[in-house]
Structures are given as C-alpha cells and as structure tokens.
Amino acid sequence: MRTVYVNGQYLPEQEATVSIFDRGFLFADGVYEVTSVLGGKLVDFDGHVARLERSLGEMEMAAPADRDELLEIHRELVRLNEIEDGMVYLQVTRGAPGDRDFAYPAEETDPTLVLFTQSKPGLAKSPVAKKGIRVVTIPDERWGRRDIKTVQLLYPSMGKMMALKAGCDDAWMVEDGQVTEGTSNNAYIVKDGVIITRHLSNEILSGITRAAVLRFAREAQMRVEERGFTPEEAKAADEAFVTSATTFVMPVVEIDGVAVGDGRPGSVATRLREIYLEESLKTAI
Incomplete structure (x- = not known):
C-alpha cells in the first residue's frame, strides 16, 4: 500500500x-x-x-x-x-x-x-533506449506561458494520444513552422556533429535534464546550437533525441514515418545518455 x-x-x-x-x-x-x-x-x-x-x-x-x-x-x-x-x-x-x-x-x-x-x-536500463522511439509532429496549440511548469496538461495529453493512435511513441509540437518541444520532453537533433535544440523562452519549458545534458555535452567538447529547427530539418538530421527527468536521454529514430539517420539510436545520443546517468548518479542525494 x-x-x-x-x-x-x-x-x-x-x-x-x-x-x-x-x-x-x-x-x-x-x-x-x-x-x-x-x-x-x-x-x-x-x-x-x-x-x-x-x-x-x-x-x-x-x-x-x-x-x-x-x-x-x-x-x-x-x-x-x-x-x-x-x-x-x-x-x-x-x-x-x-x-x-x-x-x-x-x-x-x-x-x-x-x-x-x-x-x-x-x-x-530501459530497453526502449536501445531501439529508440518514433514521433509524429502535431500543431502546438498550448497557451503562451509554457515556461511555467503548470498542471495545465490537457493538450500534451491529447498529443500523446494522437501519437499512440498513429502507432508512435510521442509527438513533437510545431509552431510557426518550427519544433517547440515534445509532449513531456525537450527535443533535439544532431547534424554534422552539432547538437541543435530550441532556445529558451516562454515557448518551451526550461528542462532540468536539458540544462544538465547541454552542460555535459559542452564539457565533452560537443558543439551545441540553441535555435529553432523545422520538422524537415529534423527528418534530414543524422540523429534526434529527447530529454526529460524520467527518460533521461532517449533516442528518436523516426519522425512522421521518416527514419532519422539509419533508423537506429545514434552515437551522440547514446553517449550523452551514458554521461548523464554516470554524472547524475555522482551528485544524487
């Protein structure tokens, strides 16, 4: 009980x-x-x-x-x-x-x-991390203060169900032609070795895991760009992944039915997951 x-x-x-x-x-x-x-x-x-x-x-x-x-x-x-x-x-x-x-x-x-x-x-040790997840893109129809972590989660819940009904694992929300974030996570792509994720503003939540992963990436001499990216750019990327407190770093292998890279978890996402878990366990209290 x-x-x-x-x-x-x-x-x-x-x-x-x-x-x-x-x-x-x-x-x-x-x-x-x-x-x-x-x-x-x-x-x-x-x-x-x-x-x-x-x-x-x-x-x-x-x-x-x-x-x-x-x-x-x-x-x-x-x-x-x-x-x-x-x-x-x-x-x-x-x-x-x-x-x-x-x-x-x-x-x-x-x-x-x-x-x-x-x-x-x-x-x-989630087995899902070894095969990656599939996402669909949906319009971002949430309110304008997404930087506040409120319990106002109806549309993200609806988005998650849209993904499941499409046979996928999650959804990435799109506004003005660019990806904002996932239903319960921050979104990233990797192109030519550069990690790209949307910049902080009222339009996305400042993820705690996001902050740690980007810090670890920079410490590992990985290049990071905080800017918007389009769904088309994501589909043409070498890798994609999401971060959250309960999935840590989770590879994305398919977007709207299009394989990302070779359709398998990429080396950058895999390495970042290893680094995040290793470093976070050192400072857990």
Whole structure:
C-alpha cells in the first residue's frame, strides 16, 4: 500500500483527499515537479526545487515549504515506499481560499501540497533506449506561458494520444513552422556533429535534464546550437533525441514515418545518455 503526502500528513493513498473547491481541481491553478529516483537517491533535486520556486513566483503563489523541508518529505516518501528506482511527483496548488471564482485572492492563500511516488524498477536500463522511439509532429496549440511548469496538461495529453493512435511513441509540437518541444520532453537533433535544440523562452519549458545534458555535452567538447529547427530539418538530421527527468536521454529514430539517420539510436545520443546517468548518479542525494 502506497503512502502519499498531503498538507503535512503521510497517509495511505486511499485516505488522501483535497477539497472539491481546490483551485488546482477547478482551474488547473497549480504547478508541479517530477524528480527521478535512482538507487534510492534523488536526481537533480536542487534544480527541480529552483524551477519550482520560479514557477510559484510567476504564478504569484506562496511556497508551501522550503528546500530542506521538501527534501525531507521526498526522502521520507522514498523510504516509506521502498523506492529504489522511480520518481517523486510534487504538486502545489493555490488551495481552496473560498467558493469558485475566476479571480484568485490578491493576498497569499494557504497552498495545497501533494507528493506521491511511483516505482519504476530498472528505470535507467530501459530497453526502449536501445531501439529508440518514433514521433509524429502535431500543431502546438498550448497557451503562451509554457515556461511555467503548470498542471495545465490537457493538450500534451491529447498529443500523446494522437501519437499512440498513429502507432508512435510521442509527438513533437510545431509552431510557426518550427519544433517547440515534445509532449513531456525537450527535443533535439544532431547534424554534422552539432547538437541543435530550441532556445529558451516562454515557448518551451526550461528542462532540468536539458540544462544538465547541454552542460555535459559542452564539457565533452560537443558543439551545441540553441535555435529553432523545422520538422524537415529534423527528418534530414543524422540523429534526434529527447530529454526529460524520467527518460533521461532517449533516442528518436523516426519522425512522421521518416527514419532519422539509419533508423537506429545514434552515437551522440547514446553517449550523452551514458554521461548523464554516470554524472547524475555522482551528485544524487
């Protein structure tokens, strides 16, 4: 039986509840983070906390706990649920300050803080990484503040289902003729040894894994260009891949039915995955 955390209490999951007036439920008025667990330790925890603080600030929401308190909760859930490999999901909403109203109170309200774990044995040894994934491109029809990690995930969910119905694994979203990102990951291509990924702006999420992978790539003397690229450019690339907290570096071998390179995971993506996992495990807490 899984133990979860709700507003200061560790509870069996079937006993965990929040108010029907919680603004996260009524308006998607909330933010979240997902931290991977490898070998019982948290990967890139401080990066996730920093992004959480930024998201809360952009949403004018009160922080429910400081860094050390959040670390204690994460570690306790990992311990209670005996998580060796998996993830910890954290969500903060504006809470339930009153009856349903589009306008939220000008003053700070008591936020709702929820965390739970998911066990994913062998997370870093996924066989999918050895064969790569296939993606389709879809129009990017999300709101304009994608840099805030909100729980407003309806369109990415719809995009994931579009991909599955097309017999693929995921979707890359396209706006003004250029790829923005995947439904739950950042997107990259490799051409002539250069790693290309969209530059940071309000149009994409600043991925914690993205930041680490690009840092490791530069340290390994790999060339990186942060700029937009088109679906056509991606299909003509030598390699493609995505990054996220739970897939790490995942090769992409097909886009819209067109094989990328020779249709197999490329050497750059494969090497970056190895480097990321090796270096991240050294600093996991």
